[in-house]
Amino acid sequence: MSNGKRTAGFSKTSLIKGIQCPKALYLSKNPPAIEIKPDPDLEAKFQAGREVGILAQQLFPGGTVVPFSDLSATEQIAKTRELIKAGAEVIYEASFAFDGIFIKADILVRTGTTWEINEVKMSTSVKDPNYDDAAIQYYVVTNCGLPVSKVSIVHINNKYERQGDIDVQQLFTSEDVTELALVRQGALPDIITNLREALQGDEPTIDIGGYCTYPYSCEFVPYCWRDIPEDSIFSLKGRGINKFNYYSQGIVRLEDLPTDKLNDAQRFQAIATINKEDSTNPAGVKDFLDSLWYPICHLDFETFDAPIPPFDGTRPYQKIPFQYSLHIQEKEGADPIHYEYLVEPGDDPRRELAEKLLAEIPEGACVLTYNQTFEKGVLKNLAEAYPDLADDINARIENIRDLMIPFRKRDVYRWQMRGSYSIKEVLPALVPELSYEGLSVSDGMMAMRVYHEMCKINDLVKLTELRQGLLEYCRLDTLAMVNILDKLMRMVILD
Ligand code: SF4
Structure with a gap:
């Protein structure tokens, strides 16, 4: 009306x-x-x-x-x-x-x-x-x-x-x-x-602010933030200083920020970025490597979620694994053997995926992940869904180690990581010869989108192409881990 x-x-x-x-x-x-x-x-x-x-x-x-x-x-x-x-x-x-x-x-x-x-x-x-x-x-x-x-x-x-x-x-x-x-x-x-008045006149004179990302990420950030340099105060990771306070005082570049006002992690990032400084703590790296044992199973899941749970025993937005990649190294220096799984679109992947994974990861092997919270969460859900597999799944969970730790603890830092310890920043800094560039799928969100697309189409050629893209992407995730681990080992040997 x-x-x-x-x-x-x-x-x-x-x-x-x-x-x-x-x-x-x-x-x-x-x-x-x-x-x-x-x-x-x-x-x-x-x-x-x-x-x-x-x-x-x-x-x-x-x-x-x-x-x-x-x-x-x-x-x-x-x-x-x-x-x-x-x-x-x-x-x-x-x-x-x-x-x-x-x-x-x-x-x-x-x-x-x-x-x-x-x-x-x-x-x-x-x-x-x-x-x-x-x-x-x-x-x-x-x-x-x-x-x-x-x-x-x-x-x-x-x-x-x-x-x-x-x-x-x-x-x-x-x-x-x-x-x-x-x-x-x-x-x-x-x-x-x-x-209504704002729409009648010229472009409103509104500077950037917290409202650019909250409550929603604004689509015009590339326009309004175009003069903010890559290594600005806004590139500092984590909570700490009020960046917009400094911005309102005309401080934009990291070089101009008083580092004594920063917390330890941000000061570390700022100094490394300004001086283009790398650092390695071989003792910390060695401690991490000493916590691993062979065979080492490099594991990565791709998952999807949905507001309406698609299968019995699932909750809204539960991460449901539809794919994994697994590179297994039997001993130090051995070429890794690759295993992978990608469900037929639309099917409930969980039981088949869990059984295949249990058959491929030997009992007692070290399971290496990058950001263990995610893989552990996925495996715990599988153990809950299939009580008859729970003991075997929980045994694998017990043996999970996290390759992210030396980076999160800053035992290994490269200035190009810009305060991040995500594998997407660590890989190009440590193993530039391996890259996600040129892949049709280049991150987890995109993998989820491709999987959803596969569930909707019947075109076999297109399905094969999408499937190939997902397999290549997930394979690279665990191959990246193999290569990063190798770099860590060399750091300790060279020390
Ligand atoms: S990026 Fe969006 S929210 Fe921020 S100033 Fe520009 S238009 Fe406003």
Whole structure:
């Protein structure tokens, strides 16, 4: 329903973007003359959001959908009005406009003489922007003349474990946010007016700030941050100084930062970067190497997750392994033997993967991972899912060692790592001859995207190509570990 006060100006999404930063809203309507790469996960996120939204409708069955496609905004508003007049109890995607703001309420429920708005989110908790979202819904719907008694955020309950068909009552949980939506009503008219004015003029003069990454990562960072050098105060890893405080004093380059104000890790990073200084502590490296034994099994999983658990015994957003690579070195200096697994898309990979892995990792072998928390978490979930395999899986977990440790402890540091101990920074600094460049899959998020794509297509040629890309990528992850371990051994020998 619309009061027709002004022509539509913003969607709710635009308004929330403008609340985070008016310049972001301006740039979304007046794109800057540099390439802004779209978020590669955007379409997948939309799709997952749509699926979650449709499933949540089952919480309030028997409603009518006001479709987004096929109808113009005006038609969607008219259809909503018709349904309300006809006595509808539940409306999905109910559409309204007021003061130039067009919104769609995910699930609108009649409760006697008033209405309840349910906004569906695929997150596992309510986040601050959700309150703005609820406030905007309330503002528009009530100003269109509908009395609203309650606004709720319906979100995913990550404690739910699937058994059989999805139980929507368990999968979702709901939080009443009416009070906060009401508190934010007073400020909304001014916010809307100010944003509308910002759009009329030149690009707003807004400098970079914490709002560039919170609550959402802004897509215009490449534009607004283009003059910030790579080795700036913002490249410092971890918590410590308030970087924007220094920035407001005109300090941008690491060289200009008083290092006595930094914590130990940041001072270490800053000095190494400024002086292009590498460092090695052979005694620390030796301690780490002494904790390993042969055979050494270099292991890496690729996983996917989803808000709606896909298999029995899985929870929302649980990391489900669909692939692994394993390089086994029988003894020092031996060429590694390679094993790998990649599930047929769509199948539950867990049992087959667990059995194959147990057959390939010898009992008592040292299992080397890079960031053991991740691999241990995946293996613990497998042990829980298959009690008959639990003893064998737990024995492998006991033998896990973490190749990240010498880098995290700074026993080995190369200035090019820029404070990071991720394998993606360590590998090029230590083993530049091995590179992820040129691979069709170059990181874990991309691997997950490719796996999801494989689940949707039937084209055999394309499937083979994608499969090949995943195998090459995962293989390189464990081959990188073999090479990094070799470099560590040479450091100790050379000392
Ligand atoms: S990068 Fe920062 S300053 Fe630029 S538009 Fe985004 S939030 Fe605003």
